[in-house]
Each structure stands twice: as C-alpha cells, then as structure tokens.
Amino acid sequence: MPDIHLLDAVTIGQIAAGEIIERPQSVVKELVENAVDAGAARVTVIVERGGVERIEVIDDGEGIAPDQLPLAVRRHATSKLSIASDLESVATLGFRGEGLASIAAVANVQVLSRTPEAEFGSKVIAHGERASAVEPAASPRGTHIVATELFANVPVRREYLKSASAEFTRISAWLSMFALAYPHVTFTLRHDGADVWVMPSTGDERERLAMVFGREAASALIPLEDDAARMLDGRVRGFISSPGSDRGDRRMQLLFVNGRLLRSTLMAGAWTAGYSTFAMVGRHPYGVLFLDLPPEHVDPNVHPTKSDVRLRFNNQVFDAVRRAISATLRNHATARFTSATGSTVSFAPPGIEGAPAHVQSLFADGVGDPDEVPRHRLRVLSQLHRTYILASDGDGLLLVDQHAAHERIAYESIVERAREAAPSEPLLVPIVVELDGVQSVALERAVELLREGGLEIEEFGERTYRILATPAGYGARPFDLQGFLDDLTGEPRIRDVRERIWASLACHSVTTAGETLDTSEMTTLVERLQVCANPMHCPHGRPTMVRLSPDDIGRMFKRI
Ligand code: ADP
Ligand code: MG
Numbered sequence: 339m340p341d342i343h344l345l346d347a348v349t350i351g352q353i354a355a356g357e358i359i360e361r362p363q364s365v366v367k368e369l370v371e372n373a374v375d376a377g378a379a380r381v382t383v384i385v386e387r388g389g390v391e392r393i394e395v396i397d398d399g400e401g402i403a404p405d406q407l408p409l410a411v412r413r414h415a416t417s418k419l420s421i422a423s424d425l426e427s428v429a430t431l432g433f434r435g436e437g438l439a440s441i442a443a444v445a446n447v448q449v450l451s452r453t454p455e456a457e458f459g460s461k462v463i464a465h466g467e468r469a470s471a472v473e474p475a476a477s478p479r480g481t482h483i484v485a486t487e488l489f490a491n492v493p494v495r496r497e498y499l500k501s502a503s504a505e506f507t508r509i510s511a512w513l514s515m516f517a518l519a520y521p522h523v524t525f526t527l528r529h530d531g532a533d534v535w536v537m538p539s540t541g542d543e544r545e546r547l548a549m550v551f552g553r554e555a556a557s558a559l560i561p562l563e564d565d566a567a568r569m570l571d572g573r574v575r576g577f578i579s580s581p582g583s584d585r586g587d588r589r590m591q592l593l594f595v596n597g598r599l600l601r602s603t604l605m606a607g608a609w610t611a612g613y614s615t616f617a618m619v620g621r622h623p624y625g626v627l628f629l630d631l632p633p634e635h636v637d638p639n640v641h642p643t644k645s646d647v648r649l650r651f652n653n654q655v656f657d658a659v660r661r662a663i664s665a666t667l668r669n670h671a672t673a674r675f676t677s678a679t680g681s682t683v684s685f686a687p688p689g690i691e692g693a694p695a696h697v698q699s700l701f702a703d704g705v706g707d708p709d710e711v712p713r714h715r716l717r718v719l720s721q722l723h724r725t726y727i728l729a730s731d732g733d734g735l736l737l738v739d740q741h742a743a744h745e746r747i748a749y750e751s752i753v754e755r756a757r758e759a760a761p762s763e764p765l766l767v768p769i770v771v772e773l774d775g776v777q778s779v780a781l782e783r784a785v786e787l788l789r790e791g792g793l794e795i796e797e798f799g800e801r802t803y804r805i806l807a808t809p810a811g812y813g814a815r816p817f818d819l820q821g822f823l824d825d826l827t828g829e830p831r832i833r834d835v836r837e838r839i840w841a842s843l844a845c846h847s848v849t850t851a852g853e854t855l856d857t858s859e860m861t862t863l864v865e866r867l868q869v870c871a872n873p874m875h876c877p878h879g880r881p882t883m884v885r886l887s888p889d890d891i892g893r894m895f896k897r898i
Contacts, residue, residue, distance in 0.1 A: 362389025
C-alpha cells in the first residue's frame with residue numbers, strides 16, 4: 339500500500355464540488371438561488387447544449403463590490419453567515435459559501451458585477467483553485483455569471499450526464515418549479531439561442547401555477563384554506579388538486595420550505611393522510627405547498643444540495659399540513675355538494691351489466707361525455723347503525739353497505755394496479771406482525787400476489803413480518819394482516835386464487851362496519867362507488883347497495 343498523503347487543493351475542491359454540482363441543473367440552481375438572495379427582480383438563464391457547453395445567469399440584484407469579488411469565488415466565503423450560531427436561523431437560500439467555488443472547481447467561471455452605487459463594474463475569472471486579478475469592466479447593475487466547459491476536468495462526471503436535451507429538460511423543469519415561490523421575479527430561459535419561456539413577474543400566483551402544471555391541471559387546483567392552515571409557529575399555504583383530479587405518481591407534489599424547493603417523504607405522507615379517502619384509489623393528488631417556518635425550526639444543513647431538510651416539531655408540521663389539506667377538501671366537497679350546478683365526473687362511464695333495471699337507470703346518466711352530462715346527484719342523508727349509508731337520488735332511497743362498497747372500490751383499484759404493477763403507499767411506521775405456523779404458510783403462498791396487489795411485506799425474523807407499504811390510497815388505514823390470513827385459511831368463497839387473494843387484500847384494507855364516517859367520507863365513498871366497473875357487488879358477491887324506488891315505497895304505504 340502506498341503511503342498516506344494529503345490530497346492537493348485541486349482534488350479536494352473537486353471532491354467537495356462533487357457533492358454539490360452533479361449536473362448542469364445544479365449549476366443553474368446555485369446561481370439562480372444566489373440571484374434571488376441578492377434581491378433580483380429579473381433573472382435570465384441562458385444555456386447552451388443542455389448546459390454542458392455554457393450556462394449564464396444574469397440578474398439585476400445588489401451586485402458584488404470589487405473588493406469582495408475574489409472572496410465570492412473562494413470556498414467557505416459567504417456574506418450570508420458570520421458566526422456559527424447564525425446557522426440556526428438561516429433566512430437566505432445560500433449560506434455555505436460553496437456555490438461559486440464548487441462551480442469553479444469543475445468549470446471555467448467568469449463573474450461580472452456592479453453594485454448600485456459603483457460607477458463601473460468589475461470582473462474576475464476563476465478556475466480550479468486559481469482566480470484572476472479583479473479588473474474593471476463595463477456592466478449593468480447586478481451580476482452576470484458565465485460557467486463554461488462543465489466537467490471538462492472531470493471526464494467521469496461528464497460521461498454520466500444524459501443527452502443535452504435531457505439535461506436541458508431538467509434545468510427547465512427545476513427553474514419553472516422554483517419560480518412558483520417567486521412570482522414577483524421575472525424568469526427567462528433561453529436555450530441554444532432561442533427563448534424557451536418567459537415568466538413575467540406577476541401578482542397572481544395562478545399564472546405561475548398554469549405555467550408549471552399546465553392550464554387544465556392548474557384549473558383543478560384549490561387554494562389551501564388559511565384558517566385551517568394556521569399552526570403553532572408557522573404557516574402553510576398552497577394549492578391542492580380537487581378530488582377526482584390526480585396523477586399516477588407523486589412527482590407534482592411540490593414542496594417549498596422557507597423558499598427552498600425540496601423533496602420530503604414526511605410531506606408525501608401528509609398529502610396521503612390529508613386526502614385519505616378523497617384521493618382516487620391508486621392515484622396521487624398534486625399541487626404545491628409553501629411551508630413558512632421560523633428559521634430556527636428548520637435545519638437546512640443536512641444535505642449539501644439542501645434538497646432535504648430536517649424539521650423540528652416534525653409531528654406538529656405533519657399534522658398541521660394533514661389537517662389543512664383535509665379541512666380544505668371537506669369544505670370544498672360541501673360547497674360542491676350544495677351548489678345547484680350539479681357536479682360532473684371525468685371518469686370513464688361505468689359498466690353496469692347485470693344490475694336490475696331500476697339500478698341501471700341510477701347510473702345511466704354517467705354514460706356519454708362525462709363532462710357534458712351531469713351525473714345523478716346522490717345526497718347522503720345519514721349513517722345507520724355505523725354500517726350503512728342512507729342516501730337519496732331525489733326519487734328513491736338508497737342503502738349502501740359501507741364496508742362492501744369500500745371493498746369494491748379497493749378491489750377494482752388493486753386489480754387495476756396489479757395489471758400495471760404501479761407502486762404502493764409507504765407506511766410512515768411499518769407494522770410488525772407475528773404469525774402462527776398455519777398463517778405463515780398461508781402467507782408464503784400468497785406473498786407474490788400480495789406484492790402485485792400493492793402490499794409490501796418482508797420477513798423480519800421467525801414467523802415475524804414487517805409491512806412497509808399498503809395498497810395505495812389507504813395509507814391512513816392500518817392493514818389487518820391477521821384478519822386477512824384467517825380469510826385465506828378459512829372457507830374459500832371465490833374460486834380463482836388470484837381473485838380471492840386480491841379480494842381479501844381489499845377487504846382488510848378498508849372501512850369496516852361499525853366505523854363512524856362523516857358526511858364527506860360517505861359522499862366520497864358513494865361517488866367513487868358510482869364509477870366502479872361493477873358497483874353493485876363487493877368482490878365476495880354480496881350486494882353493495884339496495885334501492886327502494888318510489889313504487890316500492892308506494893306499495894309499503896298501500897298507495898299502489
Ligand atoms: P453562498 O450563497 O452560500 O453565500 P456562494 O458561493 O454561492 O455562497 O456565493 C458566495 C457569495 O458571493 C455570496 O455570499 C454573495 O455575497 C456573493 N454572490 C454570489 N452570487 C451573487 C449574486 N448573483 N449577486 C450578489 N452577490 C452574489
Ligand atoms: Mg449560493
């Protein structure tokens with residue numbers, strides 16, 4: 339083995355840069371965040387060949403004074419923190435003093451800048467550990483940074499990059515999402531000599547939403563209600579998709595914590611818990627949440643690219659977000675319900691073969707263009723015996739078995755998901771279960787199909803198992819594995835094993851008889867049952883609902 343020796347400064351710089359500058363988008367992120375920290379009203383990003391060739395960021399912020407320029411490109415040099423205790427109350431996007439130095443470690447960097455009071459600008463060129471002398475240069479107010487030949491000295495990194503267009507897509511996606519939190523700033527993006535998009539500064543957040551989510555998806559966004567959102571020491575604002583509008587993945591569940599665009603598994607859980615039964619089974623709501631917390635409650639210093647934060651009072655934040663989402667949805671549902679316009683559903687028309695004629699007519703309105711034909715509105719009247727939902731369609735009375743109905747909805751989504759093998763919903767806290775011999779044999783036999791159905795389960799010691807994820811859409815409800823296995827080892831009610839396993843999976847993931855439901859939960863349940871392919875029966879074949887027509891009622895009162 340060779341002797342141990344200290345690494346040279348250039349290598350150290352490249353290693354440190356490796357953590358921050360992964361790809362062209364990381365350069366754009368560091369530079370744009372600096373521009374926003376400098377109070378810019380306009381930020382222009384100019385990219386060539388996906389950013390590998392050249393990235394320029396121009397802002398009209400407060401600029402850098404000539405004597406500060408050499409420091410700006412030095413590692414661990416920042417104007418945003420002075421003493422270690424400041425780390426506990428970071429209010430800017432940057433604070434590590436590593437952005438510019440890291441870019442310089444893997445690219446050629448030119449910084450041109452002028453402060454408002456200076457007559458001339460000045461510039462410095464930095465590459466690796468070396469920086470040129472500061473020279474005077476003509477410059478408008480603000481800062482103009484050019485980074486060229488990204489990763490020229492780190493061929494491994496360069497090879498790892500995707501095509502120029504894929505790298506550009508990442509830049510564009512990141513910048514447009516980031517812009518959501520800064521509607522008063524004009525952002526412009528150019529690629530290979532052409533304007534790609536401009537987001538003019540606006541007082542109307544909805545304009546930004548439309549650019550990021552698309553017009554149609556943005557029109558389904560409802561504002562998170564302020565009253566519900568008030569929490570201990572901070573606040574959550576945002577926009578969430580209304581029930582029925584959703585996506586196949588979570589990518590558009592955007593989160594800003596104190597202005598930083600982040601990913602957070604905690605908040606993904608809060609979305610799921612907040613939507614609970616409002617989310618279409620197996621689908622994900624979308625939208626954007628802005629969490630504003632006291633800086634000392636946020637530790638952004640856990641990840642070099644600051645893409646994940648640690649929150650103090652984790653549980654309170656989770657709970658506040660969950661409550662804000664569910665209160666907003668409840669009020670939204672009530673408003674929709676009482677509005678005279680009649681709601682329309684944008685699902686495929688339900689198939690209703692085999693249902694009695696009077697029931698068919700109940701669903702007949704759903705056929706045709708779902709956006710044009712208003713569906714029969716079912717009004718939930720009450721819950722009976724904590725087991726049945728009493729509803730009316732204006733003509734007849736409807737009794738819905740809450741468990742059977744939920745089972746049917748879950749079953750259809752599980753079957754659909756198994757077909758496309760889409761992911762399940764991770765549990766915040768895994769469930770550990772101990773089984774007896776008979777049960778564990780039954781589980782071993784069923785485990786593959788269970789996984790296809792969205793249950794993630796692993797062995798965790800002898801006859802002990804750990805459930806990590808449940809079929810999507812039921813994250814808020816604990817899965818009853820014991821009951822499920824008793825089902826499998828008991829009398830078979832369904833011939834096909836596959837169907838039997840999925841039916842049992844559905845059965846033990848959902849609402850049970852004896853569970854109190856509130857009106858909005860019952861309404862969601864009934865609405866979703868209406869769009870099932872087979873709404874009339876649970877997967878075990880029991881009826882999900884019975885209807886008393888005006889004639890039936892007339893006969894009871896001896897009118898007919
Ligand atoms: P950090 O943002 O963590 O402070 P950077 O290396 O990104 O570290 O920037 C170093 C310093 O250079 C900043 O603290 C700031 O004073 C200055 N700076 C960088 N970019 C700009 C800009 N666009 N406008 C004004 N000042 C800037
Ligand atoms: Mg910075």
